[in-house]
Amino acid sequence: MTTAAAGAPQAAVQRGAGSNLALATAAFALTFWAWNLIGPLSKTYADRLDLDPTQVSVLVAFPVLVGAVGRIPAGILTDKLGGRVMLTASCFIAIVPVLLVGLSGDSYPALLVSGFLLGVAGTSFAVGIPFVNGWYPPAKRGFATGIFGAGMGGTALSAFFTPRLVAWLGLLATHLVMCAALAVMGFVVWAFARNAPQWRASTEPALPRLKAVMKLKVTWQMSLLYAIAFGGFVAFSTYLPTMLVAEYGLAQTDAGLRTAGFSLAAVIARPAGGILSDKVGPLKVCLTSFFGAAAMAVVLALEPPLEVPAGTSFVLMALFLGLGTGGVFALVAELVDPARVGGVTGIVGAAGGLGGYFPPLIMGANYQANGDYTIGLLLLAATALLVGLFTVKAFRNVPRPGGPAAPEPADPVSRLLLANERGRAGIRLKTEEPARCAT
Template sequence: MSTTASTQTTGTALQGRTLNLWLALLAFAITFWAWNIVGPLAVQYAAELELDATQQSLLIATPVIVGSLGRIITGALTDRYGGRIMFTILTAVSAVPVLLVMFAGLAQSYVMLIVFGFLLGIAGTTFAIGIPFVNAWYEPSRRGFATGLFGAGMGGTALSSFFTPRMVAWWGYVATHIAIAVALLVVAVLVWIFMRDSPAWKPNRDPVIPKLAAASKLAVTWQMAFLYAVTFGGFVAFSTYLPTYLKEVYSFDLADAGARTAGFAIAAVVARPVGGWLSDKIGPPIVLGISLAGAGIMAIVIAFKPPPELAAGTSFVLMALALGLGTGAVFTWVAQRAPANRVGAVTGIVGAAGGLGGYFPPLVMGATYNAQAHSYTIGLALLCATALGALAFTVFLAIRDNRKRGADTG
């Protein structure tokens, strides 16, 4: 999607933008719920199928693959067809793999769960629709807040973590998956009826492959991709793997682990629009620096296994707040630095990197888990090192951008 300075200036408020922002948030939240239905039930699958730690982590991480790589195409197609069409199609289509995962669980087939979990990743691609869609509705000075609020739809993972295991206990495994599939179809209908693309948006008719190639040649694409892989990837990894982590380290059952994972996700969701809003005010590099420093510190704190409830709960909430601030800051920086007619393509690549950033940590956590000590120390130490490396890179980019602006005005 594209906007231009001439069609949208600071202070201009396009009529209907609030409704469209909330519809985008709704579609994003319900598809993210669907995207994360395997993680909250992974402990149950592991018990029924007698999975080891590596198999369980692979099951949790698999839906992330398509949800990540698919964003590259989804973002480019959004530039061409608009958010209304893309949201409608992807929200409706996401109901299919939800039902397929249900059948795989009933068949108690690990292979089918992996295959259909891979297809479930379709639901995770809607992020790349919403960022350019929302960007087109808001003037540059408000895009950090607007995209941050839209990004709060990642709270769908919190809803999934909290409600999915409880719905299974209340209604049964089959009814839970059917209910989620129906909810997806209902939201798709609402989006089609009520959502509209911004008057400031103009379709980019360039062929998709050259468009993606052009976006891939922009330095800002890969700079933001790395930073988003750390911040959003960290959020995805914790959101999907935390139920397993809490069971192994603190011996929580499925429902209790899900409730605490939901609390983690809600904290990150609240922090994301705050990160966007603060980035509008004081600049994305400062907010991102605070985020990455906080994540690095909290990774070390969590590695020491603080006791439940207060100490451990506070530690995970602080980690969530740090990662949430960072996700809001990165896409404010994208909106500021990416060419207007390439926002969708850039968003797709950056969003893919964020999803992939969430794919590998669960595999690392499973591979480095110390069963005798019930410890994930190695994985958390690697997270700390990654966060500090991203912090150094953020400082480098900020200094370089300031020097460039000084040269341009000098």
């Protein structure tokens, strides 16, 4: 098992933490750009291959599938091999599907296959979370995971630059440039990134480790929350260009610019969500995210005019979802033993990716059937509202950061009853948790 040296928990930020956090964030941003190469070019493919809205939504959603499911083995392998090896591998392995996508622009089946494989680039998230967690003490992990999570701004870079690069260089040349960038990033990470000093490779076999993580109630609770927060962000960042072109008649480059703004707002909000979680508690941050996103989905379902009402609502939606992505992983860091963060992150990250897989399919089918996105947006509103209510109930006993801990009862029977109640909420007794360790 991945353990720190015996003794007191890590209390201070370690030397080298900032540079490793920056490298991980940069690698995450670039691989996320690669992961989102197809979405910003949806109109190009639709025009070139004469695709209907459902075919476009399937094409856009396909990379999300592998990027989601692949996070489970990626998280477990990170506990075993370390973040440095896995981040480097993520960059180099992503080169192959990026090249295949560039070569497949004239064939819809080939695009589906290469887009499916492109999902490998999206697994880097499950690598980076345990990697940066190992460099920071518990009180700073909301900040660390929030800053790292800002790497999802790679979707903003893709939305803004990819259509323009294709216009300037052509489809294949754009993908070759991305291949070169991934290769450079892989070499940089290998040369300069380091695992946290106290990191030790997990010696547990992968399958029993996965089974153990899957038995944790908190794993599935966090998965539900992240499926809405991050899944909503992924769904909008990949499908929004298509939605803006179809609903508002924008050109592909204009839709990409607005999608970049959406992604940038979420990117700014994610570290803010982590930092706020350290100050006011992740529960409040998550509730703000879910209820706020529900309200914005209702507004957007009314099909407001583009510039001020719709544009403002999209930005606020991005801010709420970004806050939620930061808040959920601050909650993970609070409730999960660090030795299991990699495995839990893999499953939770997979749930977030899958949360982003289905909405584009629903939106595409909805638009093809009705000519608008109203039903899909109302379904998002209802789902976010229900998950917010679930969060209130499931995590009502999470302590507020900086607040006094509730006194533990002295008699064994009362302690057992309290432990049982906390266990139902997915919360560990602080007095019973093992010495903190780094992953």
